[in-house]
Amino acid sequence: MSTVENIYRYPIKGFPGERLKQAMLRPNEGIAGDRAIGLGSGAMAVEGHGAWTPCQAFQRMTIRPDLTTFQINEDDRDLRLTSPTGISETIDANSSNLDELSAAFGGQASIHRATGNRGYWDHQDATISIINLSTVESIAKMAGRPIDPLRFRANIYVCAEPWSEFQWLGTRLGIGDAQFDVIRPIDRCKTTSVDVKTGRTDLNMPALLIRHFGHMFCGVYATVHTSGTIVPGAKIETREHLQGHQVKAAANVSTAPALPDWPRPAVVERTVEEAEAIRSLWIRDSLWETGVMEGFKAGQFIRIHNLSESHTWRSYTVSAVKDDLLRITVKRDEGVGSNAIHQVVEGGNLIITGPFGEATLNKNSNALHFMSAGIGITPTAVKLAELAQQDYDKPVHVTHVARKGQELALWDDIVTAANALPNAVTRLYLTRDVVGVAGAQSGRPDLQALAQRAKEDAADVHICGPSGFVDSAVAALSQANVHGERIFLDTFSSPGVETDMRPIPDSEPIKVTLAQSGVTDYWTPADGTLLDFAEVRGAIIPSHCRAGLCKTCNCSVLSGTATRLVGTEGEDEKQTLVCTSIPKETLTLDI
Incomplete structure (x- = not known):
């Protein structure tokens, strides 16, 4: 049985949360007061009249991991924000007037208020976030250390089978007397790498997720479909499947991760014993109607996750696509993954991602x-x-x-x-x-x-x-x-993928220019990676894993050379991943 364990809201975006005894929810709204206030960072303009604005416009933990160590005290009218050094400032909790904080930030941070109960969430449509505590325990086991679930900054913390929340994708849930539509899995960034008690980055959560589980997601986003009150202990029930267009709309939000990256449910429609110890599974992807396979190219592969109690994942080439089904063909060997595939029965449930891969056909080949x-x-x-x-x-x-x-x-x-x-x-x-x-x-x-x-x-x-x-x-x-x-x-990543970053060597300052961002400054080893260097200077750089795996931050090198810190040692003269590289010499990047 799946149940609600805790309910949280976060009065100021990026800052500590507040545990609630209950929450009254209305359609298309979030928990009242959740992310209602944002503190501008100056990196980009905040939309007027309380309209939703991307997270890069605000103070956030990717740049200021110490935000989680601030204290927030609340009364009927005011929020009192206290820094780790004891400096306090007051925010009028009900005023819509813009103001500035200066003492707690050593400079000016503009105060902004979202309108209604639609807070400054990371995604405009992501009204409610749900985290499974059993999944967090699974991650902690792989990490070999305790992990505080508050790293994931959820609104609703639930107890369910580990990773079973991905089976909720595209379904309507009943929680108490409210109903929720689960629209998208949550991709994880550097924020979850921060210890909420110390405000220090003490692990690379996205890299840990992709190494051990084959993706960078934890938790799901939902919207409120039917009003109701939820309380800890409430049971969670799966009601019905959503129409394909509802999930497709969530996929088309500009800030959403690409559809193939989503861990999602799939069903084995048919199994075929192709030859001695070789078996095919014909799989129905739950997101087929959203167009997830529209961009499929022959030679690409999918990943299948949670193949064992230790959450083994493996990559398998798609050997055919036919009648809204895709096929994988697997030889049984001594590996955990292939043995699990050969034990799957027709009607069995899977969690898949993909398609991925670059070893595809060039239609202009001479032969x-x-x-x-x-x-x-x-x-x-x-x-x-x-x-x-x-x-x-x-x-x-x-x-x-x-x-x-x-x-x-x-x-x-x-x-x-x-x-x-x-x-x-x-x-x-x-x-x-x-x-x-x-x-x-x-x-x-x-x-x-x-x-x-x-x-x-x-x-x-x-x-x-x-x-x-x-x-x-x-x-x-x-x-x-x-x-x-x-x-x-035809090769693809495996659970043994390298994610450890080599130490940054000592260096004299090196001039770095970010051509599109209009930034030119001198990098030093204390700045960290090129991505860290860029973000501190206000540049908006798409990134996810920060481990050189997802390739989101890949950019062109216009001049100079960057040094790789993960994987094969060497230098990049044409393309580099800014999350895991540093300048070797005067460098200009096309970002």
Whole structure:
């Protein structure tokens, strides 16, 4: 049973919250007094007449993590704000007149009041935020340390099965005598990395989430559908599914994360045993009607989350898309993920994200060669199907290797698609037994000969398979002078992704210019990353993970060089991720 544990509101945006005994809610409004006041930062103008304004306009914890250590005392008319050093100032809680705070901030901070019960939330439509305390416990277990749920600054804290709140996406919930529409999962930023008691950044929460859980989300946003009062202890019931356009509207809000990033429910409609220890799942995505797959490109993958009690996640290539369903095809091995996939039953529930991936087709290729082994056949199957739909008429060569016919999956898909292409050639190699498999050749292909043919055709080469096969294929292509921009490897991130940041070395001040933001100043090691440097100077830079993973903060280098602090050591001269890089020399960025 899922229940409400605590209810909070945050009188001043970015500052500590107030625990409530109950909350009366009305349609399309938030909790009365929640984020009703915002303190301007000067980074951008605050909209007039109390209209909603993006968070970058206000004092916020991404820039001032110590905000959480301020104290707020409230009476009928006033809010008294006290800094950690004991400096106090009073805000008229009922006045709509603008004023300024100076003493507590060592400068001026303008006071702004939102109109009605629609506060200065991070998203204009995000009236209520919900956090599952069991999910926070799951995160704490992975982090190996206690985590205060107040880091997540929710309005409603609930007790439910860990991560089950994502199953509420696109549904109407009954809580007490109120009803809520769950419209979007909550993407997490640097704010949740701050210890609310000390006001210090003591972990990288977005990086922790993506490493251990495969996404950067925790909690869900909801809007009030039916008026009512909620109290701690109230039961939570799932009432009905929302219409697709309601969730699509939430996805189209300018500040919302991209649809493919959303962890969302999915249902396994059908399972197919393709070959020995190889199984396909045909999956219905709950957000299909919102257009989440409209931008799908053959070769992309989805992630499946919470595959075990330890919340294992894995990435799987989409091997087909048909009749509003997508297919993954998985070989069973000793891994937790593949074993979990092979235990899923028809009608089973999943949490998925995606599609993701860059190893997709270039429709202008002079020719396309596919080299695969084992379960690496999955991207080839879907890519050939897409080429057939597009009436691609240039040379296509497919070479696949398996051990024996009993382990051969999706070959019929390959042959069907190839037969629909005017210039396609397929070659199948079986290393152990060719008996009963029409057209199969015994042994392994000559990779050097395949590489030479790819050179002659000026072909793009797509490779997928076990690491040994991939390495050998890439080496053969390199010897034939077929290099990087023409080689596409079907790889994707795994739970072992690197997120630890190397220390910033000592340096003399370095001149940095942010061309679009009109900022020029000298960076020093004390400024931290280029993203930290930019934000302190008022630049508005899109960012999420702050760990070099989500690529949201990627920007062009106009001149100079940046040094990477996460992943492979090196310098960036064309593009850099400002969340995990610093200047190496005088630097101009296109942000």
